Amino acid sequence: MMAHAGKPVTSKNFIGREKELALIMEYLKLGQSIVLVAPRRFGKTSLVLEVLQRIQKQGLYTAFVDIFTNPGMDMLSANITGEVLKNHKLNLQFHKAKTSALELIKNVKLKAVLNDFEFIAGFADKDRNDWELIAESIDFVDAFSKRHNRKMVCAYDEFGDITKFDKNDELVKLFRSKIQQHKNSTYIFSGSYESVMQAMFVTRVSPFYRMARIVHLSYLEKDALVRHLQHRFREEGINCGKDFPRQIAAITHCHPYYAQLAFQQTILYKALYKKIPSSNELLQQIIAVEKDYLEKVWEDVYTRRDHVLTLKALAHGSENIYGRLKTTKINVARALKNLEGMGLVFRKENGQPFISDPIFNQWIIQTTT
Ligand SMILES: Nc1ncnc2c1ncn2[C@@H]1O[C@H](COP(=O)(O)OP(=O)(O)OP(=O)(O)O)[C@@H](O)[C@H]1O
Ligand SMILES: [Mg+2]
Known part of the structure; x- marks a missing residue:
């Protein structure tokens, strides 16, 4: 079988991650929500799917929502609700019937759910309030598991994308205020460094990350x-x-x-x-x-002279980079901190910084002067 690089991998092609899996499963068992961060393509989605598969095998409910794939808030609400209903194999029926009140009640099983959770009829209502619907959907994760007396693990992948829906970050705040009251469900928030962390810090007074333990994902064993x-x-x-x-x-x-x-x-x-x-x-x-991808990564840093110089210096060897960058008069410590925040730079145990993407490192050596 041909390997397909790019899509998340599952069971058979899933390599290692035993330590990360054990740690995450332990947290979840304790009801401790987590934030899973790693740079692009380090295997966040694959790991989350593997975790959920194991959780499901233990008889718990699970839900997986990729924020990135939902362009609008109405779609996100339907996606969350559908993922919850999937635990009772009602998701396809829900998605087919959701736009018509009549279809919803014609389906006996959906009608039963509707009796417990009236808000679902809102999907068929043309004059519905999108904010109410998302609020109810967020709560549905916990309410549904409570109703059926099962624990739930719900994963929000690409969680950083949540900030795209409104300028004032009201949705992130809504998520926080809702989720912190949930007793039956535990959450995994995953995504790339910059975006997830940004979303986590949106509410200054009581930031998101306080509710969740941060797990960093690195290379395979x-x-x-x-x-x-x-x-x-x-x-x-x-x-x-x-x-x-x-x-x-x-x-x-x-x-x-x-x-x-x-x-x-x-x-x-x-x-x-x-x-x-x-x-x-x-x-x-x-x-x-990978040429196109690498050029794109470079484009994203290209406008900052300090980032460019620091990355070039790191690509050619990460020892003594302060010394080697001395004549450039840039603030190396600050550049490194920014690049770390973007997931482009990692640090060894002794604190020595290096470029996290080994191919990007080679590309810089070969194509820049
Ligand atoms: N544990 C693993 N075992 C084997 N291959 C893996 C593993 N994790 C990731 N991969 C490989 O890396 C690719 C990217 O994985 P995945 O999509 O899970 O990463 P990601 O961090 O979610 O990426 P993105 O930032 O693009 O969302 C997969 O297509 C697969 O080829
Ligand atoms: Mg992913």
């Missing part, structure tokens, strides 16, 4: 990745031992997205040239495939 790759290569009829998977781990720094891409590119290369690529060939292929 090397052993788990190497074992997994070896297994997948063998499935493809490539008996390469551990050396080649180790090279992939080295090139990609065990970054989940690039590791999958490296696997995919290797299979392609093998089909075309009847041999396995060298480390450098593989790296160059990955850079070529």
